[in-house]
Amino acid sequence: MWDQVKQSLFGSMGRAMESLARLLPGILAFIVALLLFLFIGWVLAWFVRRVLMALHFDERMSHGANTIAEWSPRLTPSQLVGRVVFWCFFTAGVMVGVSAFEAGSSENIVSGWILGYVPHIIGAAILLLAGNVLARYVSRSVLIAGVNLNLSYARLLSIGVRWMILVLTGAMVLDHLNLGSNIVELGFGILFGGIVLALALAVGLGSRDLVSRSLEREASRAIEEQQQPERIHHF
Amino acid sequence: MAAIEFAEETRQQAERIGSADIVIGLAGSASADELRTRAAQIVPQLGPNFASLRIVVAWPSPGAESAGASPDLNGSNLPTFFPFTPQAGSSGDFWAPVSAHQRAVLALAASLNARICIVLGPDLAALDAHTIQLFAYAVLERQCGLVMPIYSPGKYDALINTGILSPLHRALYGKRIRFPLAFDFAVSGSVCSRLAGIAASNHNSNALLWPVTVAATDTSPIAVGQIHLDAHHQAAAGGLDLSAVLSQLAGSLFQEMDACAAHWQRIRGSQPSPIWGNAPTDAADGQPIDSRPMLDSFVLGSKNLDEVWRLVLPPNTLLELRRLTRLPPEQFLMPDELWAGIVYDFALAWRLRTISRAHLLGALTPLYLGWVASWVGEVSSLTRAAAEQRFEKLAHAWEDRKPYLLSRWRWPDRFNP
Numbered sequence: 001m002w003d004q005v006k007q008s009l010f011g012s013m014g015r016a017m018e019s020l021a022r023l024l025p026g027i028l029a030f031i032v033a034l035l036l037f038l039f040i041g042w043v044l045a046w047f048v049r050r051v052l053m054a055l056h057f058d059e060r061m062s063h064g065a066n067t068i069a070e071w072s073p074r075l076t077p078s079q080l081v082g083r084v085v086f087w088c089f090f091t092a093g094v095m096v097g098v099s100a101f102e103a104g105s106s107e108n109i110v111s112g113w114i115l116g117y118v119p120h121i122i123g124a125a126i127l128l129l130a131g132n133v134l135a136r137y138v139s140r141s142v143l144i145a146g147v148n149l150n151l152s153y154a155r156l157l158s159i160g161v162r163w164m165i166l167v168l169t170g171a172m173v174l175d176h177l178n179l180g181s182n183i184v185e186l187g188f189g190i191l192f193g194g195i196v197l198a199l200a201l202a203v204g205l206g207s208r209d210l211v212s213r214s215l216e217r218e219a220s221r222a223i224e225e226q227q228q229p230e231r232i233h234h235f
Numbered sequence: 236m237a238a239i240e241f242a243e244e245t246r247q248q249a250e251r252i253g254s255a256d257i258v259i260g261l262a263g264s265a266s267a268d269e270l271r272t273r274a275a276q277i278v279p280q281l282g283p284n285f286a287s288l289r290i291v292v293a294w295p296s297p298g299a300e301s302a303g304a305s306p307d308l309n310g311s312n313l314p315t316f317f318p319f320t321p322q323a324g325s326s327g328d329f330w331a332p333v334s335a336h337q338r339a340v341l342a343l344a345a346s347l348n349a350r351i352c353i354v355l356g357p358d359l360a361a362l363d364a365h366t367i368q369l370f371a372y373a374v375l376e377r378q379c380g381l382v383m384p385i386y387s388p389g390k391y392d393a394l395i396n397t398g399i400l401s402p403l404h405r406a407l408y409g410k411r412i413r414f415p416l417a418f419d420f421a422v423s424g425s426v427c428s429r430l431a432g433i434a435a436s437n438h439n440s441n442a443l444l445w446p447v448t449v450a451a452t453d454t455s456p457i458a459v460g461q462i463h464l465d466a467h468h469q470a471a472a473g474g475l476d477l478s479a480v481l482s483q484l485a486g487s488l489f490q491e492m493d494a495c496a497a498h499w500q501r502i503r504g505s506q507p508s509p510i511w512g513n514a515p516t517d518a519a520d521g522q523p524i525d526s527r528p529m530l531d532s533f534v535l536g537s538k539n540l541d542e543v544w545r546l547v548l549p550p551n552t553l554l555e556l557r558r559l560t561r562l563p564p565e566q567f568l569m570p571d572e573l574w575a576g577i578v579y580d581f582a583l584a585w586r587l588r589t590i591s592r593a594h595l596l597g598a599l600t601p602l603y604l605g606w607v608a609s610w611v612g613e614v615s616s617l618t619r620a621a622a623e624q625r626f627e628k629l630a631h632a633w634e635d636r637k638p639y640l641l642s643r644w645r646w647p648d649r650f651n652p
Contacts, residue, residue, distance in 0.1 A: 076588075137591065140543065144597035147539045148478040150532055155539045232524060232607070233392040234477055235484070 029100035037093025045086040052078035091122060124173045131169025135162045152214050160199045167192050241342070242320040249346050252291060252315055257371065258349040259314070260340025261294035262333045262418055263357025264321075270294060271316055273362055278314050280364040285371070290314040293343050294357070295321035295336050319343060329483055333418065334444040338431055345428035351375060352427045356418030361466035369462040369512050370421035377509065380457035381450045382421040384464035385413045387515040390614045390622045391524055395484055397626055398606050399578055402633040403488060406575075406640075407499040408451035410459055411507045411630070415447045416484070418468050422446065426457055443487040452498040463512035481603060482596035485578075489585040500641060505634060523615035527564055529608035534560050536601020543598045547584040552576060559605065569609035571632030577602055579640040587647055 052058070061077040075083070095118060139162035146154025171188035174180050180187075241249075261270070274292045278285070296318035321336065337354050344352030351374045355361045361384070373382040386393070396414060404415040422430060430449055450457040492499070537544075537560045544553060555573055562568075581599055585592060614622040 140591075140594050141597075143539060144543065144594055145478075147532075147536050148476070148597060148600050150535060152535065154535075232394065232611070233388075234607075235393060235395045235480060 026101035030097035033097035033100045034090075034093045037089050037096060041086045041089025041093070044089065045082040048085050049078050049082040052081060057081075091118070094118065120177055124176045127169060127173050127176060131165060131172070135165035135169065138162070138165060150214075150218065156199075156202065160195065164192065164195055167195065241339075245319040245343075248317060248319070249343065252317060252347060254289070255291040255315070255344075255347045255349045256288040256351070257285075257290045257367075258340070258344035258347060258352045259290065259292045259362075259367065260337075260343065260352065260354050261357045261359075262336040262340065262354055263294075264296060265294050265357045265359060267294075267296065267316075267318065270359065270362075273359060274314050274316070277362065277364045277367065281368060282364075291317050291347060291349070293317040293319055293340055295319060295339065297321060317343070329480055330416070330443055330487075331483070334442070337444050341422065341427045342431035344422075344424070345431050348424065349427065350424045351421060352424070353421040354419060356466070356468045358468060360468050361419045361464055365512075366419070366462075366464060366466070369464075373460045373462055373509075373511055374421050374423050377460065377511075378423075378458060379460040379509070380423045380426040381446055381459045383412050383414060383447060383459065383461050384417050384419045384466070385461050385510065385512075385514075386417075386464055386466065386468075387619075388467075390617070390619055391611060394607055394610065395481060395603075397629075398574070398603065398610065399485055400488060401626075402575070402630040403492075403578060403582075404445075404447060405505050405630050406633040406637050407492060407495075407502070408448060409499075409502040409505045410447055410451055411505050412447045412459065412461065415445060416443065419464060419466065420446055426450070429453060442490065443484075445488070445491050448491050448495060451502075452495045460509045460511065463510065463514050465515055477604075478597055478600040481600055482593070485581075485599060486585070486592065486596050489582045492582055493586050496644065500644070503637075505630075524611050526567070526608040526611045529604040529611070530564055530567060533601050533605030533608060536598075536605075540598050540601060543590065543594065544602075546589050547595065547598070548577065548580050552580065556602075556605075564608075565612075567609055567612060569606050571629045572636055574606050574609075574629075575633040575636040576639060579636065579643070582640070583643050583647065586644070 057078050058076045098118075139158045142161050143154055143158035146157055151157070167188065171184060171192075174184045259274070270292065278290055292314045294317075297320070319339065321339065336357075340354050341352055351371060353367060353370045355366075370382055373379045393414070396416070400415055401413055405411055426449075430444070430446060447459060450459050537556055541553070544556070548556075552573065555570075559567065559569060578599075581595060584590065584595055589595070590598075614625060617625060
């Protein structure tokens with residue numbers, strides 16, 4: 001009996017090693033393809049940045065208001081384009097690597113699933129990035145505008161706006177990834193509606209005194225300004 | 236250099252006129268009837284020196300009438316009136332259309348080979364014989380390439396100019412010009428084309444015109460003078476709030492600073508420029524102004540914009556600002572060095588794009604109001620002349636702080652808050 005047990009064990013180990021040996025070429029092919037595309041992507045990104053700098057792309061894109069530079073001030077437009085090129089090649093490298101894995105290991109199921117899901121991941125990553133950039137930009141705009149309008153609840157407004165955009169973004173990302181589905185939709189509706197209701201209650205009821213004092217101050221200042229003409233002229 | 240493109244009818248009118256000795260242009264639309272009447276009254280008062288000079292009065296007029304000389308009354312030399320079609324890009328907020336019209340007038344003067352071009356505000360506040368005589372004297376007799384005005388505002392007027400534009404301009408370009416951005420100025424014929432050409436080559440049609448910057452950074456030296464001007468312009472903000480006005484003016488100055496960095500980094504100290512005309516007598520001062528609303532804005536900004544200011548200002552400046560917020564209103568005083576350092580840090584953040592430029596300039600407003608509160612508190616007990624002396628002290632502090640700007644501009648990575 002022990003011989004049979006030993007035979008089964010050695011047999012299963014052999015089969016496992018055989019499976020691994022069958023997968024190994026595919027894994028190596030995946031790594032080689034990814035590294036190759038990373039290298040090509042890095043070289044092309046550098047080349048594209050140099051070409052754009054020679055064409056004064058940054059100066060052209062910085063004219064006027066609401067330019068790319070306003071939304072992402074830390075990276076110049078040419079750096080942004082370079083990064084997009086790099087990540088495109090990275091993504092292409094992943095997809096080629098997955099195909100190479102499929103060819104090398106004769107495993108169709110994994111590659112089919114991954115190749116089908118990669119566009120969703122890319123879309124979700126783009127949505128997440130855009131949502132974060134938008135949330136940061138809009139919340140800061142609301143904060144600064146609110147302070148310059150002498151609104152004492154400017155920070156509250158800014159935080160509320162930021163979270164609304166982030167919650168919306170999160171829901172869109174999960175929906176794009178086909179995760180949760182009904183639960184995500186329901187959760188988003190409750191959360192988003194809750195934030196809006198909380199803001200409305202805070203402004204309408206909870207901060208009623210604060211808002212009314214702020215409004216009274218503004219109103220009395222307007223009346224004072226009408227009674228006494230503005231004596232400071234900034235320009 | 237790129238030339239400003241005029242409408243066909245404007246070009247034809249210019250060709251019909253041919254040339255002029257003096258071009259007086261308005262930086263905005265004006266009532267044609269009033270302008271003709273005023274100009275026709277003033278020109279004969281200019282004196283015998285002007286009798287032989289050919290004078291053209293130009294102004295932008297959307298439904299441009301045809302140019303022509305006014306009827307010659309009593310044999311006096313009356314000007315030729317030249318309404319021209321405003322160009323595209325002369326719309327916009329606050330000062331942008333003023334600059335666009337100034338450029339157009341300069342380009343017209345260059346096309347007419349004028350010996351002197353006098354640009355005036357559209358409200359005609361500066362259109363008088365004395366002003367034209369002074370401008371002409373400075374340019375034609377004293378050989379100044381550019382003549383800027385010295386207005387006589389009240390202690391609480393032109394505060395953006397007092398607090399930012401004038402001291403920053405002086406520290407950067409080494410010229411003690413009291414009003415670097417003005418409705419009224421005069422240039423010689425040779426400078427006309429340079430000013431108009433440099434402005435036209437700027438891709439951004441909304442860029443403001445800074446004549447003193449051009450004079451200071453030109454390859455051949457341009458002499459700059461000033462005249463005392465008893466005119467009170469009221470810049471129409473057109474419904475824009477302070478933040479928008481400050482953003483436009485400070486943003487434009489920072490833009491110029493970035494473009495001319497190679498020039499101002501070599502300049503140390505400042506030189507006085509010749510001044511002509513009589514300073515106005517010191518008028519009686521009004522009652523002190525309540526600075527509490529401005530102080531409240533500053534304190535509100537300090538509480539809410541700390542996360543933004545932290546990206547721009549160094550830690551010791553932030554500490555100093557926090558200390559200021561704890562002071563009672565009667566003791567509130569923003570040191571000149573601190574204010575100069577703040578504006579320099581914002582100029583650097585503009586260049587480095589530390590945050591969005593729109594946000595950067597919006598975040599400057601509460602700090603500016605804090606400075607205004609401090610300034611108002613200081614000058615309320617001073618006469619206007621004493622307030623001007625106080626401004627001199629402020630301007631010196633900006634010049635003394637310039638090495639800080641230079642070191643941060645050249646090596647921004649050494650300190651990055």
